[in-house]
Amino acid sequence: MGASPLAPGWLSYPSERNSLWVQQWAHDVERLDNGQLSVGGVGVEKIAADFGTPVFVVSETDFRLRARSFLDAFNDAFAPLCGGADVYYAGKSFLCTEVARWVVEEGLRLDTCSGGELAVAERAGLTGPQLGLHGNNKSDAEINRALDLGVGRIIVDSIHELQRIHTIAGGRRAVANVMLRLTPGVHAHTHEFIATAHEDQKFGLSLSPGGDDPRSPAETAVVMALRSPHIKLLGLHCHIGSQIFEPDGFELAATRLLDFLGYVRDTHGVELPELDLGGGYGIAYTEQDEPRPPAEIANAMAAVVGSTCRKLSMAVPRISIEPGRAIAGPTTFTLYEVGTLKTVQVDVSTELGEGGTAPRRYISVDGGMSDNARPVLYDADYSAVLANRASKAEPELSRVVGKHCESGDIVVRDVYLPADICTGDLLAVPGTGAYCWALASNYNYIGRPPVIAVTETCARLIIRGETEEDLLARDMGAPR
Structure with missing residues (x-):
């Protein structure tokens, strides 16, 4: 498949498909033998099962x-x-x-x-x-x-x-x-x-x-x-x-x-x-x-x-x-679950004036601009990795997007992710410890995610996620 002509100049085609760039992650984040991402010895599948997704995961x-x-x-x-x-x-x-x-x-x-x-x-x-x-x-x-x-x-x-x-x-x-x-x-x-x-x-x-x-x-x-x-x-x-x-x-x-x-x-x-x-x-x-x-x-x-x-x-x-x-x-990553996927063809122009198209895959996750407003506010760039398993599939240029009713609801604008990603997979977006939960909103009446802290193989809740009851508690209209 190879590098995409739609990728920005700074984004390199990955030579190692399941590696982690250590500067983006907490020092105790690693892949387990089964390819699953873990923090402090706690795997992301257990985190998702215990706390749901999306969830902010902090290494204390x-x-x-x-x-x-x-x-x-x-x-x-x-x-x-x-x-x-x-x-x-x-x-x-x-x-x-x-x-x-x-x-x-x-x-x-x-x-x-x-x-x-x-x-x-x-x-x-x-x-x-x-x-x-x-x-x-x-x-x-x-x-x-x-x-x-x-x-x-x-x-x-x-x-x-x-x-x-x-x-x-x-x-x-x-x-x-x-x-x-x-x-x-x-x-x-x-x-x-x-x-x-x-x-x-x-x-x-x-x-x-x-x-x-x-x-x-x-x-x-x-x-x-x-x-x-x-x-x-x-x-x-x-x-x-x-x-x-x-x-x-x-x-x-x-x-x-x-x-x-x-x-x-x-x-x-x-x-x-x-x-x-x-x-x-x-x-x-x-x-x-x-x-x-x-x-x-x-x-x-x-x-x-x-x-x-x-x-x-x-x-x-x-x-x-x-x-x-x-x-x-860097202490924190956000864990999402993959929902719908689609691929579109995008017009490409080259320095020689030649046209053509190239594919861009959209991967929708169960969060978005309500838990990370920085991409829409500042054009901030993020990265993402497949978190629940390793993959031998070819990397494919992808855009990770949220579930909100906005075309600008983009979590990661450009990232190479395995071609075999499917519904139900988990994605981890690193570097979300600052100005993500702090700027979170209830847009589309979606509750702000929980925050968990992990230390010494123990994961615990430090901020509870919002429920529909929380969202309706301040609505003073009388129920019919």
Whole structure:
């Protein structure tokens, strides 16, 4: 059969038909002797029988290892400069009470960005310096809740929000720990919807003057924070985007924020003690992705921070980072059951102008855009493997699609899968630990899938799947 002319340039024709590309998977995912995929020694057929499909399958062991690897790498890299680093897990990527406990048990802190995420943290027993609160439009209730919990830092996104925190904290006769989120003007190499450090977007305080005020919004916010008796200004924060592989954006952002810390010292006589460089480190969704190991990221950032601080004759501030996807993403795969299949003929044009057609097979599964919205939101690419058995059949270019009433309901746009896949087979899509369950919806009145955690040959439910009773429980129309 051979490679398809419809395949994108980055997708290679598989030479080994049942192999796993290890960068995409949790370290304890493997194929058993019968060809079945397993995680932590638990086969996918047992998972499907016990929990149904679709289901998110998390390796707890792998999650903990990835969390600890970031903490160890950044502590080692920054220990000579500022005594180590603080790692905040970005809860928006995937959060439940069990995950919150894993994070703290591994020595990390938790970054939240809503009252609901604070509620999860509180239920898991987290308070005080273990927590941070993000968000560009925090409600009064969320600010009050953060103060009730004594969160270690509130990341301020605008001058208006800084004024509101001052007023709310003042009314409580309290002091709010605050960091200012700045937009350093760095254009990250990623999708425009997840690039967050350029000027024309909703997040952060600009370093550039605008309007009639000769000062930048960042400069104005510093003055306001330092003058307020109800604000304790800890330092600066930035986040340049998500799913980023190139180091230059992180390094440039660090340099610009350190320069601004120098400005604050020279202008106001205050050395702010903390600097958060955000997250956004990329993971391997497909073979075109080449993620950097945590130690490489940490050492590169430490080198830039150290040299810039020496140039500015500045003490190195306490550094913190916020990985989410890079911890949660590879720990998880989504398990689906195959339903209908069909093959269509697609027009092909070549560089020589010759026409013709080529087959594209559509494989429908029992989930879709309600459990993974990223392909339709960001044109995100994923991969998939036949999970319940090995196959000697020729690989065939396939498109894995969901069951929703949308032509854009695509789970995996392009992947080579065995030609003998049939109804009832199981497919596993790796790298779904971040921003999949978190973005899940009830489109077409389909319940969000369960999440199970596997460790030491034991699979257990950590989030129950939704039932039809759950979906109807909030419908207040009276039954006839």
